[in-house]
Amino acid sequence: MPEFDLIARLRARIAARADVPLGIGDDAALLQPPPGEQLAITADTLNAGVHFPHETRAEDLGWKTLAVNLSDLAAMGAQPRWCTLSLSLPHDDAAWVDAFADGFFALADAHDIALVGGDTTRGPLACAVTAIGSLPPGAALRRDGARVGDDVWVTGAPGEAAAALSLWQAGQLDVTCAAADPLHELWRGRLLRPQPRVQAGLRLRGLAHACVDISDGLLADLGHLCERSGVGAQLALAALPAMPRSTGISALQCIGWQLGGGDDYELCFTAAVQHRDAVVQAMDFAGVAVTRIGQIVATPGVVVHDADGNPWQPPQRGYQHFVG
Structure with missing residues (x-):
């Protein structure tokens, strides 16, 4: 399929918008931000x-390609506005492109984000998105605002995507079709179709002191937040969200997935102790579960304590690129 035919297939799905004076079809797009707002820009490949x-269905890949970027905007408290999409495709396959677009635009439409440009090339399968959001000056949720004494919170159910990935790696889960075990199917959905916590991020404006998305693992990304803020954190194993287990899966495995698995795209944030009720109410309005898991302290580093108060060392602390 020629490049311009591929572009035409994507362009046919895009509606005209007042905030996109010039979209796909020129050398660059022209965008109209809301008056007085700043732009938040993120990119992922x-x-x-x-x-x-490799066997991931095109529709699921389309969804996830956009979701990982929307998660970054959510962590900043930004309202998603626009995105670009670049694809490297190993071969021509119109049906694959259409299925990818089905997943991509299903999530884009749900968050009212417009595709405004991109690129295509032939090569190993890869997908890259640049997402742009907006927010009022001074409203951004950043990594560098955590304060000693803050509560540490996490949204959703960390570890479920990592559980699915582990089962797939063990040959116990097929990512291309529904799993017979309802719990495994839930985990498969978390891996393939993560739900970016956009509404949670918007509700946390003015409430959270610091925020990060935990795509590389709860401990790793909380560690980044603490480093940027010049603080540390103490977490309690007993405070982690309850994670259901299926036969053959140990509690230790679940804890490892929760703390170091990654690929969750949940938000970890800090907020003042006196705002506990406000945090719960805000997340309730956002339709997102939230759990208080620890506290910010002055001593650098992230320490996890077991039920007896002893430091506990997880089997892994998170995903790192370029580490063999």
């Missing part, structure tokens, strides 16, 4: 065999 299994 997903490579086959590194960030997703």
Whole structure:
């Protein structure tokens, strides 16, 4: 399929918008931000065999390609506005492109984000998105605002995407079709179709002192937040969200997935102790579960304590690129 035919297939799905004076079809797009707002810009690349299994269905890949970027905007408290999409495709396949677009635009439409440009090339399968959001000056959720004494919170159910990935790697889960075990199917959905916590991020404006998305693992990304803020954190194993287990899966495995698995795209944030009720109410309005898991302290580093108060060392602390 020629490049311009591919572009035409994507362009046919895009409606005209007042905030996109000039979209796909020129050398660059022209965008109209809301008056007085700042722009938040993020970019991510997903490579086959590194960030997703080669056999991942095109529709699921389309969804996830956009979701990982929307998660970054959510962590900043930004309202998603526009995005670009670049694809490296190993061969021409109109049906694959249409299925990818189905997943991509399903999520884009849900968050009212417009595709305004991109690029295509032939090569190993890879997908790259640049997403742009907006927010009022001074409203951004950043990594560098955590304060000693803050509560540490996490949204959703960390570890479920990592559980699915582990089952797939063990040959116990097929990512291309529904799993017979309802719990495994839930985990498969978390891996392939993560739900970016956009509404949670918007509700946390003016409430959270610091925020980060935990795509590389709860401990790793909380560690980044603490480093940027010049603080540390103490977490309690007993405070982690309850994670259901299926036969053959140990509690230790679940804890490892929760703390170091990654690929969750949940938000970890800090807020003042006196705002506990406000945090719960805000997340309730956002339709997102939230759990208080620890506290910010002055001593650098992230320490996890077991039920007896002893430091606990997880089997892994998170995903790192370029580490063999």
